[in-house]
Amino acid sequence: MPQPLSSRDASLFRQVIRNYEEKQYKRGIKAAEQILKKNPRHGDTMAMKALILNGQGKTDEAFSLGKEALTVDMKSHICWHVYGLLYRANKNFEEAIKAYKFALRLEPESTQIQRDLAILQIQMRDYAGYVQSRHAMLQARPQIRQNWTALAIAYHLEGNLSEAERTLNTYEDTLKNPPPRSDVEHSEAILYKNSIIAETGDTKRALEHLESAAVERCLDRLSVLERRAEYLTKLDRNEEAAAAWRALIDRNPDHSLYYRKLVETLGLAAEGADQEARLAVFDEYAAKLPRCDAAKRLPLDFLTGDLFKERARKYLVPMLDRGIPSLFANLKHLYSDEFKKATLPELAEEYLVAAQAAADSTAAVETNGDAKKTDSSKGVGAALFFLAQHYNYYMSRDLAKADEYCDRAIALDASSVDFNMTKARIWKHKGDLQKASEAMDHARSLDTRDRYINSKAAKYQLRNDENEAALKTVALFTRPDSTDPLGDLLDMQCIWYLTEDGEAYARTGNTGMALKRFHAIANIFDIWQEDQFDFHSFSLRKGMIRSYIELVRWEDRIREHPFFTRAALDAARLYVSIYDTAQAEANGSADTNGHGTNGTNGTSADAAADAAEKKKAVKKAKKAAEKAEREAAEKAAKADPNKGKAATADDGTLKKKDEDPLGLKLAATTTPLAEATKFIEPVLQFSPKNIDGQLAGFEIYLRREKYLLALRCLKAAEALDASHEAVKKQTAALRAALDKVGVASLPAQVQEVLAAEFA
Structure with missing residues (x-):
């Protein structure tokens, strides 16, 4: 049994809990020590002190004190609960669940312990246990809607759709008065229930429920309209479905999916369908909505022959007149058709000749000594830009022509960021990464407030293995008061930069720094997975159930993300290389003692030369990192001389010091194949x-x-x-x-x- 405290000490204990919740760790430690001075064997206070120590990053000390608290008072639910929290903080979820269950046996009425257990169960995807926990929470407090919704979610994720629907129905039957229309939680619950019915495959009943319950009561009008259109399409009620898709097009005329669904519903999507009738659908909206781009562009996907050429010209000319930079990006998907791939540049050439003639015949208007560009010259630039992109594209590549058109465009407008970016891309495709990097950096200098072009310049520098220059470039858009731009990129989880940086280090033979970056990416995906903890309770509290279900399902396949796959493969290849090098050195050493050569893996001299090169690269990187660290420290000291040496996080806790800043320990691993397996297994599972x-x-x-x-x-x-x-x-x-x-x-x-x- 817990040791009883005096009223003053009990008040201090409540203060300890408040201090922990408010992250006032120093005050919490001080208050806990006051209690323990009078009551040295008070297990609950020892447990809370352990929790605060863990918050300060003193993990070993916290666990030691937590175990001591348990030995002092094995029957305290607080000690067991804290022990579970310590395990949870250190990602040992199985042991945390065991500790929570012990705490729950001692205090079965504790809603906090039950909630923590339920959150951990859903985090671990223990759906059966989650159903049990949510059922117990519902029985304890059936008047709260969140508990009913949470139980329905538990059944839903477990795959028991009928029980999930029955749970929601039971709660609705208990309502004496229907909630007001402004009740967001009720609106979301209706749509969630409708999604469960739809998942059962009973589309007809889902439509009936939608029209009876959701049309009048739901605040998310777009979801209601989209679901209704989908259900009507599946039920082959084509006339009503067409009207539903038309209503959606009226709401958002640039949503291409709506047009495709409308055409499909009208029976005009199949091969051999009436092309003119299909075109008439798009012409109707093009006439009704003159500024709508989708109605004019989408017919190019299915038109062929002369009709395609006519409509493509009709689409291209106004876009080139206006100088729309995204024109080629909008049309390049058509290049899978050989006729269309040949027709589009032909039309652009035709336009260019006409625009050039118009520009030549029109004199520039002189105003205060400055020449104004005419509309014709804008069209010339747009046409040259289109053709440069056309010949730079991999499906129609002719780099000599791309270079010619790009140079003409730049001569026309040397300050255009788009033209200079295309020039950089052409250099890249020619294989000259140095000039590509310089050209992209020049494009960046033309608009120093654009984050996109800044990122592109940094990426090209990394492709050219200019790690330090790239960091300086990307630092222009990190926090201005920061002395550690790389730390900012890690905090912002800038995966593209870490990936490119790691690959650049790998190319230059700096295995340690490359592995450092790839491990950082893997850590970011771990953080994304852990971030679910906050949403298990937040989504229920806010009533955002459908988004929560999408989040859980997305998290289940998070490691199929292309960036994870790319980084994992890079890391796996590096570890295999480390293993092969070690094997070659071992074999080379053995052969030197024997015959002097290694017939399988090359000569021992080659292995020694490779090892020497790698050591040289690591030494160079180490010096560069130490120099950067000194410069950062000097800058920080100048900026704030009174600032303490120890780095602290926003909550006052000490930041963990990086014990391996150069990745030397990672590169010196004695189990490279085991490390490679950790990276490759998620790739094989999810991709x-x-x-x-x-x-x-x-x-x-x-x-x-x-x-x-x-x-x-x-x-x-x-x-x-x-x-x-x-x-x-x-x-x-x-x-x-x-x-x-x-x-x-x-x-x-x-x-x-x-x-x-x-x-």
Whole structure:
């Protein structure tokens, strides 16, 4: 049993809790020590002190004190609850759940412990446990709508749609008076219930529910209209569906999906359908809404022959007259059709000739000594820009012509950021990364307030392996008072920069810094996953249920994100390279003692030369990092001489010092294949159709002598692209490895699978 406290000490204990909640850690420690001075074996106070120490970053000390609190008072629900919070803070969720359950046995009426347990269960996707926890919370407080909604969500995520719907129906039946129309939570609950009905596959009942309950009561009018149109389309009630899609087009005439759905509903989307009737649908809206771009552009997707040429000219000319920079981006998807790919530049050339003639025949108007550009010259620039992009595009690439048109455009308007950016892209495609970087930086200098062009310039510098220059460039848009722009980029989770920076370091042989960046990206995805904690309760409190369901489902597949896949593959390849280098050095050393050469992995002299080069690169990077650190410290000291040396976060806690700023410990790992496996496993799980992931997985598992896993990757890669050169090489490598190890020496089950799957 908890040791009783005097009224003064009990008041101090409540103050400790408040201090922890308000992150006033120093005051909390001071108050806790006052209590423990009089009551040295008060477990609850020891537990709260442990929690505050953990908040200050003193994890080991916090755990030690938390365990001591438990030994002092094993029957205190506060001690067990705090013990669970400590485990949760250190991401040991299984142990945290166990501790919460112990606390709940001691204090079954505690809503806070029950809520913490439920949040951890949904975070861990323990849907069965989450249903139980939410059921208990509902029984304890059935008058709160959030508890009913949360139980419905639990059933929904578990896959029990009928129970989820029944839970929402039961709550609605308890309402004596319907909520007012302004009740956002009720509006969201209706649409959420409708989405559950739709997921059951009963579209007719979903439509009936929508029209009876949602049309009049829901505040999200757009969702109601979109769902109604979708349901009517699925039910083949084409006339009503067409009217519904038309209503949506009237609301947002530039939404291309609405047009496609309307055409599909009218039966005009299939091949061989009446092209004129289909075109008439778009012409109707083009006439009714003259400023609508989609109605004029979308017909180019399906028109062919002379009709396409006529409509393309009709679309291109006004856009070129106005000098719209995004014109080529709007049309490049048409290049999959050879006729359209040939027609568009032909029309642009035709326009250019006419515009050039008009510009030549019109003299520039002199006003106070300055020449004003005519509309014709604007059109000339737009046409030159379009043609430069056309010949720079990978499906129609002719870099000599692209260069010619781009130079003409720049001669016409040297201050155009778009023209100079295209020039940089042309240099990149020519393979001259140095000139591409310089050209993009020049484009950046033309508009120093544009974050996009600033980012592009930094990216091109990184592609040219100019890490320091890129950091200075991107620092122009980080916090102006910051002395650590890289720290700001990490705080802002700027993944594109970290990826490019890591790849640049990898190309220059600085393995440590490259791994440092790739681990930072993996850490960002871990943070995104942990950030769910806040939304499990916030979404219920605000009633944003549909968005919450989308969030949970998105988090389940977060590591299929292209940036994660790219960084994971880069890291895996580096770790494999580290392993191969270590093996080559070991083999080279053995051969030097014996025969002096290494026939398999090259000469020992080559291995030594590679190692020397890497050491040189690491030493150079270390000096650069130390110099940057000194400069940052000097700048900070000049900016605020009275500032303490220890860095603190916004909540007053000490920032963790980076123990490996150059990534030397990462590069010196003794288990590179195990580290590579940590990166490659999520890629294989969430992006199984990525052939590079399968090929990388094979290389790792083959070196780890996990032949069945290697075979699985090989079979997956073969299914994706059997003609890929690497697939053939890896097939031979697997055969050679099996011959070397001897198939007969493998377990019987492995032999059986290999005999069946690997001829």
